[in-house]
Amino acid sequence: MIKEDKRELILKIARKLFARYGLKKTSVDDIASEAKIGKATIYYYFKSKQEIFKTVVDRELAILKNAIKEAISKEESPQGKLRVFVLTRISRMHELVNLNRVTRDIVTEMLPDLEKVRESHFREELNIIKEILNEGVKKGVFKVRKIGLTALAMISALKGLEYPWTMEGKPLDIEKSVDALLQILFAGIEVK
Amino acid sequence: MIKEDKRELILKIARKLFARYGLKKTSVDDIASEAKIGKATIYYYFKSKQEIFKTVVDRELAILKNAIKEAISKEESPQGKLRVFVLTRISRMHELVNLNRVTRDIVTEMLPDLEKVRESHFREELNIIKEILNEGVKKGVFKVRKIGLTALAMISALKGLEYPWTMEGKPLDIEKSVDALLQILFAGIEVK
Amino acid sequence: MIKEDKRELILKIARKLFARYGLKKTSVDDIASEAKIGKATIYYYFKSKQEIFKTVVDRELAILKNAIKEAISKEESPQGKLRVFVLTRISRMHELVNLNRVTRDIVTEMLPDLEKVRESHFREELNIIKEILNEGVKKGVFKVRKIGLTALAMISALKGLEYPWTMEGKPLDIEKSVDALLQILFAGIEVK
Amino acid sequence: MIKEDKRELILKIARKLFARYGLKKTSVDDIASEAKIGKATIYYYFKSKQEIFKTVVDRELAILKNAIKEAISKEESPQGKLRVFVLTRISRMHELVNLNRVTRDIVTEMLPDLEKVRESHFREELNIIKEILNEGVKKGVFKVRKIGLTALAMISALKGLEYPWTMEGKPLDIEKSVDALLQILFAGIEVK
DNA sequence: AATGAATGAGTATTCATTCAT
DNA sequence: CATGAATGAATACTCATTCAT
Numbered sequence: 001m002i003k004e005d006k007r008e009l010i011l012k013i014a015r016k017l018f019a020r021y022g023l024k025k026t027s028v029d030d031i032a033s034e035a036k037i038g039k040a041t042i043y044y045y046f047k048s049k050q051e052i053f054k055t056v057v058d059r060e061l062a063i064l065k066n067a068i069k070e071a072i073s074k075e076e077s078p079q080g081k082l083r084v085f086v087l088t089r090i091s092r093m094h095e096l097v098n099l100n101r102v103t104r105d106i107v108t109e110m111l112p113d114l115e116k117v118r119e120s121h122f123r124e125e126l127n128i129i130k131e132i133l134n135e136g137v138k139k140g141v142f143k144v145r146k147i148g149l150t151a152l153a154m155i156s157a158l159k160g161l162e163y164p165w166t167m168e169g170k171p172l173d174i175e176k177s178v179d180a181l182l183q184i185l186f187a188g189i190e191v192k
Numbered sequence: 193m194i195k196e197d198k199r200e201l202i203l204k205i206a207r208k209l210f211a212r213y214g215l216k217k218t219s220v221d222d223i224a225s226e227a228k229i230g231k232a233t234i235y236y237y238f239k240s241k242q243e244i245f246k247t248v249v250d251r252e253l254a255i256l257k258n259a260i261k262e263a264i265s266k267e268e269s270p271q272g273k274l275r276v277f278v279l280t281r282i283s284r285m286h287e288l289v290n291l292n293r294v295t296r297d298i299v300t301e302m303l304p305d306l307e308k309v310r311e312s313h314f315r316e317e318l319n320i321i322k323e324i325l326n327e328g329v330k331k332g333v334f335k336v337r338k339i340g341l342t343a344l345a346m347i348s349a350l351k352g353l354e355y356p357w358t359m360e361g362k363p364l365d366i367e368k369s370v371d372a373l374l375q376i377l378f379a380g381i382e383v384k
Numbered sequence: 385m386i387k388e389d390k391r392e393l394i395l396k397i398a399r400k401l402f403a404r405y406g407l408k409k410t411s412v413d414d415i416a417s418e419a420k421i422g423k424a425t426i427y428y429y430f431k432s433k434q435e436i437f438k439t440v441v442d443r444e445l446a447i448l449k450n451a452i453k454e455a456i457s458k459e460e461s462p463q464g465k466l467r468v469f470v471l472t473r474i475s476r477m478h479e480l481v482n483l484n485r486v487t488r489d490i491v492t493e494m495l496p497d498l499e500k501v502r503e504s505h506f507r508e509e510l511n512i513i514k515e516i517l518n519e520g521v522k523k524g525v526f527k528v529r530k531i532g533l534t535a536l537a538m539i540s541a542l543k544g545l546e547y548p549w550t551m552e553g554k555p556l557d558i559e560k561s562v563d564a565l566l567q568i569l570f571a572g573i574e575v576k
Numbered sequence: 577m578i579k580e581d582k583r584e585l586i587l588k589i590a591r592k593l594f595a596r597y598g599l600k601k602t603s604v605d606d607i608a609s610e611a612k613i614g615k616a617t618i619y620y621y622f623k624s625k626q627e628i629f630k631t632v633v634d635r636e637l638a639i640l641k642n643a644i645k646e647a648i649s650k651e652e653s654p655q656g657k658l659r660v661f662v663l664t665r666i667s668r669m670h671e672l673v674n675l676n677r678v679t680r681d682i683v684t685e686m687l688p689d690l691e692k693v694r695e696s697h698f699r700e701e702l703n704i705i706k707e708i709l710n711e712g713v714k715k716g717v718f719k720v721r722k723i724g725l726t727a728l729a730m731i732s733a734l735k736g737l738e739y740p741w742t743m744e745g746k747p748l749d750i751e752k753s754v755d756a757l758l759q760i761l762f763a764g765i766e767v768k
Numbered sequence: 769a770a771t772g773a774a775t776g777a778g779t780a781t782t783c784a785t786t787c788a789t
Numbered sequence: 790c791a792t793g794a795a796t797g798a799a800t801a802c803t804c805a806t807t808c809a810t
Contacts, residue, residue: 006773024216027800038775040803045773049801146372153372160351173341177348180341185376198790219783230792232786241784390794408600411779422796424782429794433780530756537756544735557725564722564729568761582769603804614771616807625805 007045009035015056018098023053054113060096061121067092078136083182085128090161090178126151199237201227207248210290215245246305252288253313259284260320270328275374277320282353282370318343349373391429393419399440402482407437438497444480445505451476462520467566469512474545474562510535583621585611591632594674599629630689636672637697643668644704654712659758661704666737666754702727733757
């Protein structure tokens with residue numbers, strides 16, 4: 001196994017464990033023994049536990065970003081773009097468990113690194129939404145008063161769907177929730 | 193100081209510290225020294241640190257619940273009710289810092305206690321929304337296809353506004369975001 | 385065993401181990417198991433390993449200081465005072481093993497605490513010597529050109545006898561070395 | 577770069593780092609990265625970190641030895657010889673930082689290797705002093721009762737000046753201290 | 769000759785919890 | 790009621806050394 005492979009192995013295991021137990025409850029020992037390597041080996045590839053976590057989160061974000069951009073580029077209409085943005089974001093977000101764990105607890109510790117990552121990602125999504133809205137307005141399919149605020153509200157609303165909350169053990173029917181959200185969304189901003 | 197007072201003192205201090213540093217980073221020692229009592233005294237009043245946290249969160253939830261119910265009862269129209277629900281929930285949520293910290297990290301540890309609390313609260317809010325929507329439909333002011341799903345989507349969307357995310361140090365303008373969200377919301381479900 | 389006793393116990397054990405193995409090679413585990421107490425107990429009484437070391441060294445210094453002052457006060461003549469200063473310092477220094485371990489290695493780590501302690505002790509000894517020399521000059525029994533420098537040289541010379549260097553396993557005959565040193569000393573500064 | 581050169585490079589870097597940070601705080605990694613070679617390469621040239629240290633110290637001692645011998649050979653009178661012995665030893669000692677770090681901490685670890693080196697060096701210096709004293713006595717310029725003990729006392733006294741102790745950031749004025757020491761020394765052993 | 773990779777064995781420190789008084 | 794004292798169990802990180810190539 002060559003160098004990159006082992007680094008990848010560590011990241012793979014770490015990603016799984018962080019997703020399952022969170023940053024604090026996943027010890028470096030856990031990662032090492034799960035990966036069947038010495039603990040010190042992990043410190044050969046990474047400076048600290050936090051660096052591992054940051055790398056995992058960075059990657060998840062990159063994956064999400066690409067998925068969204070690709071999905072949008074395939075759509076023509078602003079409505080279609082908005083739709084795949086929401087759908088892709090939601091469906092992919094569930095794979096990116098660790099990103100969601102970046103709560104303020106963690107942010108406080110890893111400031112300013114992770115916070116920056118979050119902010120820049122937030123801003124990028126905001127811009128994507130704004131562009132779609134602008135395009136829609138130009139094409140006469142959307143009617144939006146304050147584009148910036150509307151985009152902000154939409155992104156925030158989407159955040160609420162990020163977490164895979166469960167009820168009585170059964171996961172929320174995300175698909176249908178998204179449809180309902182889109183329904184509300186479109187009926188509101190489409191030109192009648 | 194009588195028994196109940198000391199218990200309250202502990203809860204008050206704990207709430208403050210949990211809010212500031214989170215569950216993990218707030219040690220029982222911190223609470224004890226801030227409250228100027230012995231650490232063991234805390235264990236006289238509470239079985240464990242987690243019990244303290246659960247109590248704190250329970251109370252925050254109760255406060256939120258009452259605030260919402262009271263606000264709604266003062267409104268007549270379904271639109272007004274929906275409006276104050278959203279506004280009250282958002283404005284009060286920012287006072288309830290600890291509730292917001294109940295991420296899956298914590299949930300994993302305190303399962304099943306806190307998870308139940310969350311679920312039942314979620315369900316209660318869902319019902320409140322459903323009732324408002326139903327009333328609106330009956331009165332002919334709302335047009336909603338699937339009430340359950342719509343309510344679910346709305347609650348989820350609200351979750352996104354819970355966290356006081358900041359950008360470049362400036363806090364998001366929650367007030368305006370909420371207005372924008374309501375704008376989308378109403379333009380979509382109101383009968384034209 | 386009451387609180388002070390246990391603190392003392394820890395210091396006693398620590399002093400022994402530091403003396404035998406040095407600061408770095410004495411682990412907190414070592415101290416704990418030698419004292420037959422839990423490792424965490426040590427952290428109940430002391431903030432850190434370095435605090436233990438500092439306490440040990442502070443005490444050794446205090447002991448030395450008192451011994452010297454007491455010995456000097458019993459002597460009348462400047463020669464006698466100088467003599468007991470040297471003798472007391474040397475004989476007691478061998479009990480104060482840890483003080484001698486405060487090399488620059490350690491000083492770098494514990495700067496500025498221990499360094500200050502060393503400096504102030506150095507200065508105090510310097511003053512004692514200066515006073516004795518001055519008194520001797522006044523009484524006409526000593527002939528010293530530059531009192532400050534002479535005192536400095538004398539203290540420095542004494543430092544050389546602090547370390548219990550051994551040769552072929554046999555310890556240096558400190559007693560006789562001291563006598564020889566005093567011999568040189570007096571023949572030099574006494575008025576002929 | 578041929579074999580010997582690389583070995584020398586390692587020693588040069590090691591000497592610098594040991595001098596600056598001490599044996600314990602200088603890691604093999606530090607040496608390797610400073611020398612821009614692989615860590616394992618160091619183990620190709622040296623059996624262990626301690627062997628590097630020992631080599632460094634051995635060389636420093638050899639340098640000191642030669643400097644002293646050369647300086648003495650240029651002097652005619654016993655007084656002159658004694659004088660340059662002290663001066664050379666002190667001035668050179670400050671270049672030989674690592675030798676001075678050989679405290680008992682280190683000795684314990686590297687016993688018996690370094691201890692032997694120290695002892696034999698000590699003995700050699702003792703002999704040099706004795707010879708000078710003997711010569712002085714024969715020539716009638718020195719008056720010494722017990723030559724062995726006097727030499728021992730003198731060497732010990734010199735040790736005290738080895739360490740570049742600083743006070744309030746300003747280094748001790750070693751030059752002047754040495755002069756004062758010589759002053760005491762000569763006024764004591766010279767025939768009046 | 770040179771080294772990238774791997775690791776075993778530490779090491780200081782934290783902290784929730786227990787218990788005797 | 791209240792708490793001082795004690796601790797077991799974790800936990801992140803270090804580093805000299807080995808070995809296959």
